[in-house]
Amino acid sequence: xxxxxxxxxxxxxxxxxxxxxxxxxxxxxxxxxxxxxxxxxxxxxxxxxxxxxxxxxxxxxxxxxxxxxxxxxxxxxxxxxxxxxxxxxxxxxxxxxxxxxxxxxxxxxxxxxxxxxxxxxxxxxxxxxxxxxxxxxxxxxxxxxxxxxxxxxxxxxxxxxxxxxxxxxxxxxxxxxxxxxxxxxxxxxxxxxxxxxxxxxxxxxxxxxxxxxxxxxxxxxxxxxxxxxxxxxxxxxxxxxxxxxxxxxxxxxxxxxxxxxxxxxxxxxxxxxxxxxxxxxxxxxxxxxxxxxxxxxxxxxxxxxxxxxxxxxxxxxxxxxxxxxxxxxxxxxxxx
Amino acid sequence: xxxxxxxxxxxxxxxxxxxxxxxxxxxxxxxxxxxxxxxxxxxxxxxxxxxxxxxxxxxxxxxxxxxxxxxxxxxxxxxxxxxxxxxxxxxxxxxxxxxxxxxxxxxxxxxxxxxxxxxxxxxxxxxxxxxxxxxxxxxxxxxxxxxxxxxxxxxxxxxxxxxxxxxxxxxxxxxxxxxxxxxxxxxxxxxxxxxxxxxxxxxxxxxxxxxxxxxxxxxxxxxxxxxxxxxxxxxxxxxxxxxxxxxxxxxxxxxxxxxxxxxxxxxxxxxxxxxxxxxxxxxxxxxxxxxxxxxxxxxxxxxxxxxxxxxxxxxxxxxxxxxxxxxxxxxxxxxxxxxxxxxxxxxxxxxxxxxxxxxxxxxxxxxxxxxxxxxxxxxxxxxxxxxxxxxxxxxxxxxxxxxxxxxxxxxxxxxxxxxxxxxxxxxxxxxxxxxxxxxxxxxxxxxxxx
Ligand code: SF4
Ligand code: SF4
Numbered sequence: 001x002x003x004x005x006x007x008x009x010x011x012x013x014x015x016x017x018x019x020x021x022x023x024x025x026x027x028x029x030x031x032x033x034x035x036x037x038x039x040x041x042x043x044x045x046x047x048x049x050x051x052x053x054x055x056x057x058x059x060x061x062x063x064x065x066x067x068x069x070x071x072x073x074x075x076x077x078x079x080x081x082x083x084x085x086x087x088x089x090x091x092x093x094x095x096x097x098x099x100x101x102x103x104x105x106x107x108x109x110x111x112x113x114x115x116x117x118x119x120x121x122x123x124x125x126x127x128x129x130x131x132x133x134x135x136x137x138x139x140x141x142x143x144x145x146x147x148x149x150x151x152x153x154x155x156x157x158x159x160x161x162x163x164x165x166x167x168x169x170x171x172x173x174x175x176x177x178x179x180x181x182x183x184x185x186x187x188x189x190x191x192x193x194x195x196x197x198x199x200x201x202x203x204x205x206x207x208x209x210x211x212x213x214x215x216x217x218x219x220x221x222x223x224x225x226x227x228x229x230x231x232x233x234x235x236x237x238x239x240x241x242x243x244x245x246x247x248x249x250x251x252x253x254x255x256x257x258x259x260x261x262x263x264x265x266x267x268x269x270x271x272x273x274x275x276x277x278x279x280x281x282x283x284x285x286x287x288x289x290x291x292x293x294x295x296x297x298x299x300x301x302x303x304x305x306x307x308x309x310x311x312x313x314x315x316x317x318x319x320x321x322x323x324x325x326x327x328x329x330x331x332x333x334x335x336x
Numbered sequence: 337x338x339x340x341x342x343x344x345x346x347x348x349x350x351x352x353x354x355x356x357x358x359x360x361x362x363x364x365x366x367x368x369x370x371x372x373x374x375x376x377x378x379x380x381x382x383x384x385x386x387x388x389x390x391x392x393x394x395x396x397x398x399x400x401x402x403x404x405x406x407x408x409x410x411x412x413x414x415x416x417x418x419x420x421x422x423x424x425x426x427x428x429x430x431x432x433x434x435x436x437x438x439x440x441x442x443x444x445x446x447x448x449x450x451x452x453x454x455x456x457x458x459x460x461x462x463x464x465x466x467x468x469x470x471x472x473x474x475x476x477x478x479x480x481x482x483x484x485x486x487x488x489x490x491x492x493x494x495x496x497x498x499x500x501x502x503x504x505x506x507x508x509x510x511x512x513x514x515x516x517x518x519x520x521x522x523x524x525x526x527x528x529x530x531x532x533x534x535x536x537x538x539x540x541x542x543x544x545x546x547x548x549x550x551x552x553x554x555x556x557x558x559x560x561x562x563x564x565x566x567x568x569x570x571x572x573x574x575x576x577x578x579x580x581x582x583x584x585x586x587x588x589x590x591x592x593x594x595x596x597x598x599x600x601x602x603x604x605x606x607x608x609x610x611x612x613x614x615x616x617x618x619x620x621x622x623x624x625x626x627x628x629x630x631x632x633x634x635x636x637x638x639x640x641x642x643x644x645x646x647x648x649x650x651x652x653x654x655x656x657x658x659x660x661x662x663x664x665x666x667x668x669x670x671x672x673x674x675x676x677x678x679x680x681x682x683x684x685x686x687x688x689x690x691x692x693x694x695x696x697x698x699x700x701x702x703x704x705x706x707x708x709x710x711x712x713x714x715x716x717x718x719x720x721x722x723x724x725x726x727x728x729x730x731x732x733x734x735x736x737x738x739x740x741x742x743x744x745x746x747x748x749x750x751x752x753x754x755x756x757x758x759x760x761x762x763x764x765x766x767x768x769x770x771x772x773x774x775x776x777x778x779x780x781x782x783x784x785x786x
Contacts, residue, residue, distance in 0.1 A: 015672050015707065016686045018772040020758030021679040021700070022353050022517060023708045029716050029765045085713060127714030127766075219719060268718035273730060275723070324750045325348065325728040326588065329602030 033086035035217035039208035065112035066092025073121035097198025114140035199256035209262025218266035229286020346579035359639035359646035374654030383409035416652030430676030457529035481624030487614035490695035513585030516678025536618030638664035642671030642701030658688035721760035731760035
């Protein structure tokens, strides 16, 4: 016992707050967003390695425009701009990485404004939106600037980097780019091909994505079931059309499927809550991606697959309410 | 989703908060000096409040009844020191309830120090002959001694021990999990007084006619496990080690972990043939039956960065919280929050002159640096709350419904099943006050069905 007199702090010095009085320290909404940015680093790194300054410029424009849009729309809605939650930066980065290297800078900027404005602010801000903001922005510019974003836009015969003179793997498969052999699976996996900035390297997406899942900033069920759904649909597509140049592995590694599975579909706000719901959602995304690739005139199907599944997410949530531990309470009279 | 059925000594979901047991786990139970006065609350249990049965200025001895109620679900309260009764007063308990108290000013000879400790935990505890005691006698002794569940819920023990004949009980679980961070009172009890705990468990089993007794202890208390294992075989009691995970000590979760039985929604462990008793309650029952001593004292932990000398204290019921803190060296300069109970389920208290009750398992005193500075944000629908809820609920959905006053909707998401463990709010990255909102929904739903 110490001899010093016992001191009791005056009552007002004590904080009163509802419990629990402990919270998980290394997991906050902001940290989740920071995790996504961190996980995007390998993806962005590969993009810069392949597309050089095109990638740097595109990503920078999109992030800057997204932040600006967030500040502006928050202002209009008379809210303090919640830029510190980093969600606008994430939207900008994902949008940037989903654009082709050749898209003019204003496409990215307008896409970012559409993403934040239409995709998020119009619904009431973070947590309220139904659709993945980055995909809303991507869809917006896909329609508004169709030519800048069509399969052909990826290719410039006069481009300084040789890779940029080649058609994207999925355009090749569509046959829209003439009869050239598809790249092998290995370059597809590593990413040494043409395409949207962030989609080319399945490996980089896997590295970043595994980090996200390990941190639990993304729910692991979503990428797993997205890939499973795509694989299942690809098997069926192959059976129906054995002549297609796209094998199951091509479907998995080409295009934006890995980027979509780990970074887009996993957006918590627009995907279901429960593990079972996430599985249904992921599987749906995977199937739709392959379906759109094979059946529509678009070479890639990620944008519409995500938006479609986003729109049924409330339904999925309703259909996948987990069974409580021990089952529901039975109330007299069968009331709920 | 079906719940995992493999024999795992834990339960699905839950969280791993920092354990923080280092503050007081190796500090032996210390007897608090007899205070100048105590204030005995007339309602310390789940059920009907007591009426004072002693007049102002009457002289009472330690253990004299000062309040009782006629209602079947209630428990009498007793003088925790010898002294003179004062005029009835009112106190605000940490859970926000205003209750009448009977203050007693210390006077005359007191049982204190080592003698008090020995009266509680020392001396001989008969291992034989327990099976000759009539169950009715045990139930009556528990009722007379004012025993309630000392793990928090404070449900009268004699009611729990007297189940209807249509519900046979085959197993008694003794809850020594103490899964709340910071608290170490139960751990000390198991290490210092294994015998009364186990004898009490025997008596619980005798009262309800159970054959099997299993003590559940979290794996982070190896000394307590060893000590209980040393004594338990003699009494035919099993000691089961369960995973260190919160809320391992919640009844339904413990029943599942140790017996793989699932308590149906809205039902009690009793419905699957189990009675769960906290270790402190078991020890108090042994004292009540074998020594005729009522529940006048309890062991509580005072720990955290906010107190100078974290301790486990044997305190009289009705001691002011501020005196318990003084006994633990007083608050530090940066003490910021005093919590009655552990940090997960405890209530923060504004006034430290509230009395200790039978259910006060400890005080957690957090310093400013322990408090979370993260702002509340919008729900990002990440589903972490869903992933951790031990009851398999959708906390975010119930909370959202509660926010909009949609009570029926909250009910359809099974709000009633929430055990208010706080896992969801602990894990929420947006720091939403989920438990608070769900509690409101539960209260409204209870009113609607009533
Ligand atoms: S953990 Fe919090 S942010 Fe995540 S879904 Fe639950 S309430 Fe929403
Ligand atoms: S909803 Fe209730 S039971 Fe589930 S984690 Fe939250 S407080 Fe615990």
